Amino acid sequence: MNETLQTWRIDAPGQTLVLSSTGGVPGAVYWGSALPAGEDLVALSRASVMDVTGGMIDALPPLSLCPEAARSFDGQPGLVAYRGGQPLYPRFRMEQADGQQFTCRDHDLGLALVITFEVLGDTLVGTTRLEAEEDLTLHHLAAPVVPGPQMGAEIVDFAGRWIGEFQPQSSRWRPGIHMREARMGRSGHEHPPLAYFPEMGATNTQGTVFAMHYGWSGGHVMYAEELADGRRQIQWGHATGTRPSGTVFRTAPLYLAVSDRGMNGCATTFQRLLRDHVVQWPAPQRPVHYNCWEAVYFDHDPEVLRDIATRVAGLGAERFVLDDGWFGRRDDDTSSLGDWDIDPRKWPEGLTPFIDHVEALGMRFGLWVEPEMVNLDSNLARAHPEWILGPSDQIEGRQQRVLDLSKQGVRDYLYRKLATLLANHRIDYLKWDHNRLLPIGSAAQTEGVYALLNDLRSAFPEVEIESCASGGGRIDAGILSLTQRVWLSDSNDASERLRIQHDAALLLPMAVTGSHVGPRDCHTSGRVHDIRFRAWVAAQRHMGFEMDPRELSDDEAQVLTEVTQWWKDNRDWMQRADILRLDSGDPSIIAEQQLAEDGAQFVVFAGKAAASSQIVPRPLRLTGLVAGTRYRIKLTNRGDAHHLSRGTPVLKSEALEVSGVYLMNHGLNLPWSFPDRMWVIEGTKL
Numbered sequence: 001m002n003e004t005l006q007t008w009r010i011d012a013p014g015q016t017l018v019l020s021s022t023g024g025v026p027g028a029v030y031w032g033s034a035l036p037a038g039e040d041l042v043a044l045s046r047a048s049v050m051d052v053t054g055g056m057i058d059a060l061p062p063l064s065l066c067p068e069a070a071r072s073f074d075g076q077p078g079l080v081a082y083r084g085g086q087p088l089y090p091r092f093r094m095e096q097a098d099g100q101q102f103t104c105r106d107h108d109l110g111l112a113l114v115i116t117f118e119v120l121g122d123t124l125v126g127t128t129r130l131e132a133e134e135d136l137t138l139h140h141l142a143a144p145v146v147p148g149p150q151m152g153a154e155i156v157d158f159a160g161r162w163i164g165e166f167q168p169q170s171s172r173w174r175p176g177i178h179m180r181e182a183r184m185g186r187s188g189h190e191h192p193p194l195a196y197f198p199e200m201g202a203t204n205t206q207g208t209v210f211a212m213h214y215g216w217s218g219g220h221v222m223y224a225e226e227l228a229d230g231r232r233q234i235q236w237g238h239a240t241g242t243r244p245s246g247t248v249f250r251t252a253p254l255y256l257a258v259s260d261r262g263m264n265g266c267a268t269t270f271q272r273l274l275r276d277h278v279v280q281w282p283a284p285q286r287p288v289h290y291n292c293w294e295a296v297y298f299d300h301d302p303e304v305l306r307d308i309a310t311r312v313a314g315l316g317a318e319r320f321v322l323d324d325g326w327f328g329r330r331d332d333d334t335s336s337l338g339d340w341d342i343d344p345r346k347w348p349e350g351l352t353p354f355i356d357h358v359e360a361l362g363m364r365f366g367l368w369v370e371p372e373m374v375n376l377d378s379n380l381a382r383a384h385p386e387w388i389l390g391p392s393d394q395i396e397g398r399q400q401r402v403l404d405l406s407k408q409g410v411r412d413y414l415y416r417k418l419a420t421l422l423a424n425h426r427i428d429y430l431k432w433d434h435n436r437l438l439p440i441g442s443a444a445q446t447e448g449v450y451a452l453l454n455d456l457r458s459a460f461p462e463v464e465i466e467s468c469a470s471g472g473g474r475i476d477a478g479i480l481s482l483t484q485r486v487w488l489s490d491s492n493d494a495s496e497r498l499r500i501q502h503d504a505a506l507l508l509p510m511a512v513t514g515s516h517v518g519p520r521d522c523h524t525s526g527r528v529h530d531i532r533f534r535a536w537v538a539a540q541r542h543m544g545f546e547m548d549p550r551e552l553s554d555d556e557a558q559v560l561t562e563v564t565q566w567w568k569d570n571r572d573w574m575q576r577a578d579i580l581r582l583d584s585g586d587p588s589i590i591a592e593q594q595l596a597e598d599g600a601q602f603v604v605f606a607g608k609a610a611a612s613s614q615i616v617p618r619p620l621r622l623t624g625l626v627a628g629t630r631y632r633i634k635l636t637n638r639g640d641a642h643h644l645s646r647g648t649p650v651l652k653s654e655a656l657e658v659s660g661v662y663l664m665n666h667g668l669n670l671p672w673s674f675p676d677r678m679w680v681i682e683g684t685k686l
Helices: 041-047 263-278 302-315 352-360 379-383 408-424 443-459 494-504 531-538 554-574 660-665
Strands: 006-012 015-021 027-033 079-083 093-097 101-106 111-120 123-141 154-161 164-172 176-182 194-198 209-214 220-226 232-238 246-250 254-259 289-291 319-322 364-369 429-432 464-467 485-487 513-517 542-545 578-581 589-595 601-608 630-635 656-659 677-685
Touching: 006 041, 006 093, 006 111, 006 123, 015 041, 015 254, 027 041, 027 254, 111 263, 123 232, 123 263, 164 494, 194 220, 194 263, 209 220, 209 232, 209 263, 254 263, 263 578, 289 302, 289 513, 302 319, 302 352, 302 554, 319 429, 352 364, 364 408, 408 443, 443 464, 494 513, 494 531, 494 589, 513 531, 531 542, 531 554, 531 601, 531 677, 542 554, 554 601, 630 660, 656 660
Parallel strands: 289 319, 289 542, 319 364, 364 429, 429 464, 464 485, 485 513, 513 542
Antiparallel strands: 006 015, 015 027, 079 123, 093 101, 101 111, 111 123, 123 246, 123 254, 154 164, 154 194, 176 220, 194 209, 209 254, 220 232, 578 589, 589 601, 601 677, 630 656, 630 677
């Protein structure tokens, strides 16, 4: 180190990033829990210098916010670009820094690198921009690169599939690169842009954890690399080669979280980020949904749907969403996408009389659309085959193709169609679907979707939009900056939903996560679940129904009405609550605690996903409570206890008053139950 050393610190609640530079691109010398205000940053920079020994070059190349191959860095560089077919090897020099924005240049190559940080809530957000004097072809540009935790043993990222989203998977840190890349044009079921990096011994409720989310709705890549010298780096960026040649390139925002309270600390940082800083809410309260898809599918009969609307309003629904089948000649999924005109065969009087009926029942009206897609059997495809993305002989997905939203003419057409629908009907909600992967993973397609959504939001700010992509195929901060809800999964199987919701809470708050009570006979799994389990699983998130209400027995209708009313009574505080995943000594238990913003109350949902290995339940520890404070605990659904639960746990008969330290160190003894059941426990601070 020498007299040219510069240092900076960037603080977000609970975390600090310390950067240093001796003239080049700054590098992170510390990223972790918040440092004291008077920390000596020069001393930290000096302390970060590592030794060298035999078999190495004479100094360690810097692990900067954008590692450079030209400085003998032997790992994944932060910038890979070509000009005239030749690779570029920039050597950037610092030109300007204000503590949160750093501008570096390579004058010989005519390149400027601008790295920017900001703080949103408890989250630190970094972006990288590359500017070139002449066109270049960009293969990779990393968002600001930070070191991986040296005490971490594993990388937890996420896989998934249709009706099986957000599946956490653990890989060990080891020499070399752990790479995850989504190349099919959306954030994806398969590789959602989210990863956790726990240190050894961390659990949901304790230990040090780092987490990152790349806020981009298109193809993306993550590199988690351990170099031969032992250092670790984590890079995020757009998927390789998905951008055309040009002179200006930007990464999406990279959201950084640090926790000394286990996985939950990072999870709640992301939940609050999305709820309070990313999503723009047109209305403060979340209405109970009804979606007609799994009741009627494409078979739209206004009289039948009026009867269904009357029934679901009586159950407590507050918004009726008319799903696929209302437009063109849409009798199945082979035709009419792109023809966004009301089908006069099914709706001879248009939608307005039905909307009048829905509103007379005290509900709002929403509509399903899939604007980015087109069927070859459509007036639009016949009139504009040049608007279709990809080769003519491509493999289709769900009998459909993709419109090229990088074209202004395509966006103008879709805007006119959707704006006409919204202007001529009282529609306060769009379920915006996206039912296939892209044939070409172009970043310009994602930018076109953003532009179209932004135009519609500007013109109709009161309309709420849900992001659905065959369920959870497009869930990220990018799409949520322009929408207000995600359809987490096309599976309404309560057992599957219990697990999917639990793991998605590592990113998503309750308020944006749609969850519906499905049919008794689940259409995606073939399983049959009791209405109590189905209703309480849906009540964990933004509640709705998606079944034919005519199938309900009187008892089922009563249960659904009661659980829905419970949700309405609690939704105001729950939509601002932290979702805390609970550690359980019984792996068959999937449990969470939703803790109110002021800490005054909570609800625990303890789902039993399988038969336990032991006879009676192990105590369930709670978290996030005040140790010396007493809490009043009651089992909300004690009436659901089966006759085989023959003992006398106190919660089966009365409320319990105990301390926070007891609840967090011993936990609650709950009644025995069958699998696919849920206990709901409410707590109040005394």
